[in-house]
Amino acid sequence: MTHIERTDLNLLGPLAALLAERHVSRAAELAGTSQPAMSRALQRLRDAFGDELLVRTPGGYRLTPRAERIQRQLGGVMPRLETLFAPETFEPADAAEAFRIAGTDYASVFVPALCRRVFRDSPHSTLDFGRWHDGVFDDLDHGLVDLLFYATRKPSPGLRSEHLFDDRFVCVMARDHPLAHRPGLTLDDYLDSRHVIVATVGGRQTAVDDLLDQLRRPRTAGLSVPYHSVAPLAVPGTRLVATLPRRIAAEHAFDPALRILPAPPEIPPLRYHMSWHPRLDDDPAQRWLRDAVRGVLAEPSP
Numbered sequence: 001m002t003h004i005e006r007t008d009l010n011l012l013g014p015l016a017a018l019l020a021e022r023h024v025s026r027a028a029e030l031a032g033t034s035q036p037a038m039s040r041a042l043q044r045l046r047d048a049f050g051d052e053l054l055v056r057t058p059g060g061y062r063l064t065p066r067a068e069r070i071q072r073q074l075g076g077v078m079p080r081l082e083t084l085f086a087p088e089t090f091e092p093a094d095a096a097e098a099f100r101i102a103g104t105d106y107a108s109v110f111v112p113a114l115c116r117r118v119f120r121d122s123p124h125s126t127l128d129f130g131r132w133h134d135g136v137f138d139d140l141d142h143g144l145v146d147l148l149f150y151a152t153r154k155p156s157p158g159l160r161s162e163h164l165f166d167d168r169f170v171c172v173m174a175r176d177h178p179l180a181h182r183p184g185l186t187l188d189d190y191l192d193s194r195h196v197i198v199a200t201v202g203g204r205q206t207a208v209d210d211l212l213d214q215l216r217r218p219r220t221a222g223l224s225v226p227y228h229s230v231a232p233l234a235v236p237g238t239r240l241v242a243t244l245p246r247r248i249a250a251e252h253a254f255d256p257a258l259r260i261l262p263a264p265p266e267i268p269p270l271r272y273h274m275s276w277h278p279r280l281d282d283d284p285a286q287r288w289l290r291d292a293v294r295g296v297l298a299e300p301s302p
Contacts, residue, residue: 011048014041016078018054019071022061090284092122097285102130102139103149104200105227106272109247111149113296121292134201140277146286147293148275151200151245152207161275162290164297167245169208169263169270172232172252177239180259187217187264194222196231196242207270208243215266232258245270 017027018038028038046053051066063071099118103111107129115127130136130145139145140159149164171190173180179189191212198205203224212218222240225231231242232249236257249260274293280286 008044008048011041011045012074012078014038015045015070016074018042018045019063019067019074022054022063090288092125092288094124095122095285096124096126097122097289098126098128099147099285099289100128100130100145101147101149102132102136102145104132104151105229106151106245106248107149108229109245110293110296113299114293117292117296118289122288132200137275140275143277143279146276146280147289149272150275151270151272152210158278159275160278160281161273164272164274164293166269166271167247169243169267170246170249171261171263172235172242172244172249173240173259173261174236174238175257175259177241177259179241179261182261184262185264187266190241190264191217191219193220193241194239195219196234196240197221197224198228198231198242198244199224199226205243208267211267243267 013031014027014033017031018024018041021027021030024038024042025035028035031038033041042054049066049070052064053067053070054061055064101107101111111129118125118127130139132150136145136148136150137159140148171185173193179185179193182189197203197209200206204210209218222238223234225234228244228248231244232252232255234240235242243263252258253260274290276286276290
């Protein structure tokens with residue numbers, strides 16, 4: 001057993017007060033305790049150090065040589081201990097944090113605004129936006145990612161999760177597609193078409209394909225792409241249908257080569273979340289980052 005394991009650290013405060021005041025009553029007043037409690041603390045300190053520490057003389061108490069050495073050491077130790085046990089704070093203007101986030105390219109609907117807010121309020125900090133892959137939840141669990149943005153899929157039970165918003169699906173097709181003149185698509189019309197699949201997890205667009213699997217009515221893939229942003233570009237001149245969240249499709253609303261229709265009502269809205277590891281719950285910098293995300297999403301859309 002080491003010396004510190006045998007020591008009651010609660011005695012550090014009384015020790016500093018006794019050495020500073022060299023008087024039991026004044027030390028008790030300084031430490032905010034009673035004179036009998038300080039006398040008991042002095043005795044315990046004498047036993048712990050094997051030294052009298054304070055010796056009564058005709059002119060009052062004097063420090064022993066050991067006590068003088070301890071007092072000099074405490075002058076450096078106590079401020080560091082105070083800093084160690086003080087509540088952590090985060091001052092974004094002075095901080096230089098390296099924030100690590102991850103998600104599919106769908107996060108582009110708000111991540112640029114998040115970047116502007118982070119760099120405005122914490123100009124020395126950095127953001128690393130990692131790519132989405134099948135093991136990204138493991139990255140979160142292993143501390144390789146701080147904050148993860150994703151749609152619909154349930155995270156691991158041990159992670160924190162917060163619902164951010166919903167986004168409905170729409171269908172993007174060529175202006176001359178046979179279905180383009182309709183006000184909307186039935187599920188039968190939808191499934192008779194060939195589709196652009198935005199392969200987010202395991203080669204599937206899970207937010208759509210998991211639902212169709214539950215209905216036992218899978219769709220036919222004509223093209224698979226890794227990014228939402230690519231899907232509308234592949235549609236003109238084909239009979240393909242791309243199923244995209246409305247916020248992504250809205251960027252192509254004025255493209256004369258495209259037509260955007262509501263998705264069949266059987267396809268529910270996309271539910272968008274952020275997740276983080278519980279070890280980051282109380283980290284001031286991470287709390288600030290999560291608040292920045294909430295603040296950006298609370299702002300009116302341009």
